[in-house]
Amino acid sequence: MKKITAISYSSSANLGSGFDTLALAHDAFHDKITLRMQENSGPLEINMFHDGIQTDPLKNTASYAFMKMAEDLDIKGKFSISVEKGVPEGLGLGSSGASAAGSVVAANRLLDLGLSLDKLTHYAMLGEGASSGSPHADNVAASIFGGVVFVKSTNPMKVLSLNSSSANGVMLIIPKIKIHGKTKLARSMVPEMVHMDNVISNSRLMSMLVLGLTDGDRSLLREGMNDNIVETSRLSLFPFYPEVKDICLQENAIGASISGAGPSIILLMDRETNVENIKLRVKPLMKERGIDADFVQCSIARGVTMYEE
Amino acid sequence: MKKITAISYSSSANLGSGFDTLALAHDAFHDKITLRMQENSGPLEINMFHDGIQTDPLKNTASYAFMKMAEDLDIKGKFSISVEKGVPEGLGLGSSGASAAGSVVAANRLLDLGLSLDKLTHYAMLGEGASSGSPHADNVAASIFGGVVFVKSTNPMKVLSLNSSSANGVMLIIPKIKIHGKTKLARSMVPEMVHMDNVISNSRLMSMLVLGLTDGDRSLLREGMNDNIVETSRLSLFPFYPEVKDICLQENAIGASISGAGPSIILLMDRETNVENIKLRVKPLMKERGIDADFVQCSIARGVTMYEE
Numbered sequence: 001m002k003k004i005t006a007i008s009y010s011s012s013a014n015l016g017s018g019f020d021t022l023a024l025a026h027d028a029f030h031d032k033i034t035l036r037m038q039e040n041s042g043p044l045e046i047n048m049f050h051d052g053i054q055t056d057p058l059k060n061t062a063s064y065a066f067m068k069m070a071e072d073l074d075i076k077g078k079f080s081i082s083v084e085k086g087v088p089e090g091l092g093l094g095s096s097g098a099s100a101a102g103s104v105v106a107a108n109r110l111l112d113l114g115l116s117l118d119k120l121t122h123y124a125m126l127g128e129g130a131s132s133g134s135p136h137a138d139n140v141a142a143s144i145f146g147g148v149v150f151v152k153s154t155n156p157m158k159v160l161s162l163n164s165s166s167a168n169g170v171m172l173i174i175p176k177i178k179i180h181g182k183t184k185l186a187r188s189m190v191p192e193m194v195h196m197d198n199v200i201s202n203s204r205l206m207s208m209l210v211l212g213l214t215d216g217d218r219s220l221l222r223e224g225m226n227d228n229i230v231e232t233s234r235l236s237l238f239p240f241y242p243e244v245k246d247i248c249l250q251e252n253a254i255g256a257s258i259s260g261a262g263p264s265i266i267l268l269m270d271r272e273t274n275v276e277n278i279k280l281r282v283k284p285l286m287k288e289r290g291i292d293a294d295f296v297q298c299s300i301a302r303g304v305t306m307y308e309e
Numbered sequence: 310m311k312k313i314t315a316i317s318y319s320s321s322a323n324l325g326s327g328f329d330t331l332a333l334a335h336d337a338f339h340d341k342i343t344l345r346m347q348e349n350s351g352p353l354e355i356n357m358f359h360d361g362i363q364t365d366p367l368k369n370t371a372s373y374a375f376m377k378m379a380e381d382l383d384i385k386g387k388f389s390i391s392v393e394k395g396v397p398e399g400l401g402l403g404s405s406g407a408s409a410a411g412s413v414v415a416a417n418r419l420l421d422l423g424l425s426l427d428k429l430t431h432y433a434m435l436g437e438g439a440s441s442g443s444p445h446a447d448n449v450a451a452s453i454f455g456g457v458v459f460v461k462s463t464n465p466m467k468v469l470s471l472n473s474s475s476a477n478g479v480m481l482i483i484p485k486i487k488i489h490g491k492t493k494l495a496r497s498m499v500p501e502m503v504h505m506d507n508v509i510s511n512s513r514l515m516s517m518l519v520l521g522l523t524d525g526d527r528s529l530l531r532e533g534m535n536d537n538i539v540e541t542s543r544l545s546l547f548p549f550y551p552e553v554k555d556i557c558l559q560e561n562a563i564g565a566s567i568s569g570a571g572p573s574i575i576l577l578m579d580r581e582t583n584v585e586n587i588k589l590r591v592k593p594l595m596k597e598r599g600i601d602a603d604f605v606q607c608s609i610a611r612g613v614t615m616y617e618e
Contacts, residue, residue, distance in 0.1 A: 017512065018512075019509060019512075020509050021509065021512065021513055021516075150513075150516070151513075152513060152517065152532070153513075160517075160529075190505060191505060192504065192505055193502040193503065193504060193505070194502065194503050194504075194505060194508045195501065195502060195503075196499060196500060196501055196502070196503060196538075198508075199503045199507075199508050199511060199538065200328060200329050200330065202508060202512050203326070203327075203328075203330065203511050203512045203515040203516075204330055204459075204460075204461060204462075204515075206512040206513075206515070206516050207330075207459070207512075207515050207516045207518075207519040208461065208469075209516075210516040210519065210520055211519055211520070211523065214520065214523075214524075215523070220469075223461070229505075229508065
C-alpha cells in the first residue's frame with residue numbers, strides 16, 4: 001500500500017487591496033493530509049476521514065479536490081484520505097484551502113503525475129469550490145506555492161510567486177467567533193458594480209502592495225494593505241476591525257488587513273512594531289465586545305511539504 | 310531681466326491598465342518654455358506667447374499653471390511666458406501637460422522657490438485642468454519627473470518614480486487625425502461604474518505592469534499593457550487600434566497601448582521587436598482607412614531640464 005503524507009499551511013488571502021489575487025502562506029497552523037492508495041485499479045473509490053471520523057467525500061475539500069483531479073485524469077482505484085486538521089475553520093485562515101492543497105500535491109507525488117504547480121492549484125481550487133460555493137484560487141495557491149502568491153488568472157490557472165524580499169514577521173489576531181455560512185455571506189456582500197474612482201484607487205493600492213511585497217518598501221506595504229471596496233462592504237461582519245487596525249498602525253505594524261473573508265486580521269511586522277503593546281491594547285477592546293481573541297506570531301511558510309512513511 | 314528656459318518632454322499616459330496613474334516621458338518631442346520676469350513687484354501680470362503669437366493666458370496651460378501657482382504663493386510682478394511648441398497637440402502625447410510642466414519648473418528655478426517635484430506636479434495639474442476640463446496628473450508628472458511615474462494620489466499630490474530597470478526602446482504610432490474636443494470626449498466615454506470582475510482584472514493587470522516596469526519582465530509588461538475598461542470604452546475613437554496592436558505583438562513588440570486619450574499608440578520594444586515589419590504592415594492598414602500615420606522611434610526621457618541664457 002502506497003502512502004504519502006503532506007503538510008499544508010494556513011494562509012491569508014487579499015492582504016487588503018488584493019481581493020481574489022494575493023495571498024500569503026504562514027506557518028501559524030497546518031493540516032496533515034495522508035493519502036493512501038489501497039487498490040490501483042477498478043472504479044474510483046475514495047474514503048475520507050476527518051480527524052479520524054469518516055465523512056462524505058463530496059463535502060470535504062481534500063477529497064473533493066482529489067475526486068475532481070481523478071475524474072479529469074481518469075485515475076482509477078481505491079484511495080483513502082485522512083486529514084488531521086490543524087488550521088482552524090471559519091476564521092479566514094485558508095482552512096479548506098490547506099486541505100485541498102495538501103491532497104492534490106500528495107496525489108501528484110503518490111501517482112507520479114508530474115503536474116505543474118499551476119495545474120495542481122487548478123484542481124485544488126475546484127476542491128475549494130465545494131466549501132465556499134464560488135471557487136477562488138488565492139488560498140490554495142498560497143498553500144501550494146508557499147510565500148506570497150499573485151493569481152494572474154484562473155482560466156487558465158497562472159500563479160506568480162512573488163519573491164518577497166522582506167523578512168517580515170506575521171501576526172494573526174484571531175477573534176474566536178463563528179459566523180454561520182460566513183464565506184458565502186462574505187462573498188455576497190462584495191458589490192457587483194464599483195465606481196470608477198474606486199477602481200482607480202484599488203488598482204493603485206494593489207500595485208503599491210505588490211511593489212512593496214517585492215522590494216520590501218515599508219510605506220508601500222502599509223498603504224497597499226488598505227482597501228476601499230471589499231473590506232468596506234463586509235465591515236458589518238467584523239465591526240471591531242477599524243479600531244484594531246488603528247491600534248496596530250499606531251504601534252508601528254507595517255500594515256494590517258482582514259485575512260481572507262475574516263474575521264481574523266493579519267499584520268505584517270518588523271523590529272519597529274511594538275507587538276506587546278498591540279496585544280495589551282487590542283485584548284481589552286475585544287473583551288468589551290464580548291470577544292476572546294488569540295494572538296499568533298508566525299512566519300511566512302513554504303509550500304506543501306511531503307514525507308513518505 | 311531674469312529669464313529661464315525649460316525643455317519639457319512629451320509623454321504617454323495610462324500604458325494600458327494604468328488609467329490616471331501611470332505615464333512615461335519620451336524624447337520624441339519637446340516644448341521649449343521661456344519664462345521672463347519683467348518686473349518683480351506690482352500686481353501679477355502674465356503675457357503669454359504661443360509660437361510667437363500673443364494669446365489669452367487663461368487658455369494656455371503654461372500660463373494657467375503659473376497663474377495658479379502665483380495666486381497660491383502670492384507671487385507679484387510682471388512676467389512673460391513664451392512657448393515654442395514641439396509636442397503636437399490632440400494626439401495623446403501629453404502636449405498640454407508638457408507646457409504646464411515646463412512653466413512651473415522654470416518658475417520654481419527663476420523665483421528660487423525650492424518646491425518639491427510633487428508640489429510642482431500639483432500646480433502643473435491645475436494648469437492641465439484648463440485644457441482637459443478635468444485635472445489629471447499623469448502626463449505632467451511624467452514630464453516633470455522624467456522616466457516612468459506612478460501617481461499614488463492627487464490630493465495630496467504624491468508621485469512615485471519607478472526605476473524602470475529595462476532599457477526598452479519606445480515607438481509611437483501617430484495617426485494624423487484630429488478629433489474635436491477629444492480629451493473631454495474621451496473622458497466622457499469612461500464608464501462611471503465597473504463590474505467587479507473587471508475591477509479584479511484591472512487591478513491584476515496594473516500590478517503586473519508595475520512589476521514589469523520595475524523588474525523588466527517582458528511577459529508581465531506585455532500582459533500589463535492590456536486594459537479592459539478604459540481602452541475598450543473608447544474604442545470608437547480609434548477603431549484601427551485592435552488590428553494595429555495585433556500586428557505589433559505578432560512582430561514581437563513587448564507591449565502596446567493607446568497613448569493617453571489617443572489616437573496615438575505607444576509600443577515598448579527591445580531587440581526582439583521587428584520594427585521594420587511593424588511599419589511595413591501598419592502603414593497600408595491605416596492607409597486603407599484613409600489615415601496617414603507617423604512612426605517615431607524614441608527613448609524614455611529625463612524630466613524637465615533648464616538653462617539660463
